[in-house]
Amino acid sequence: MKWARSTIDGRDWNVVDFSRLHPERLRRNRRELVCVACGAPAFFRSASGTRPPTFGAHHREGCVAVAPAWSVFRYLQ
Numbered sequence: 001m002k003w004a005r006s007t008i009d010g011r012d013w014n015v016v017d018f019s020r021l022h023p024e025r026l027r028r029n030r031r032e033l034v035c036v037a038c039g040a041p042a043f044f045r046s047a048s049g050t051r052p053p054t055f056g057a058h059h060r061e062g063c064v065a066v067a068p069a070w071s072v073f074r075y076l077q
């Protein structure tokens with residue numbers, strides 16, 4: 001997913017912005033994240049090869065962040 005909420009600063013982070021943080025700050029923050037929709041614990045995965053950076057999470061059932069309409073939901077918030 002492209003968005004996650006930091007439990008440290010309470011901010012919603014775009015994965016691209018997050019990946020550009022200072023490596024030390026990124027290391028401290030990469031597991032202090034939750035899904036912005038369902039609140040499940042989330043984590044950051046760096047870019048690797050052709051795969052872009054991404055946030056992962058074990059979403060609760062029915063979480064809208066993993067539904068196809070997620071981008072629309074995000075826009076409406």
Ligand SMILES: [Zn+2]
Nearest residue numbers: 035038059063
């Ligand atoms: Zn979720």
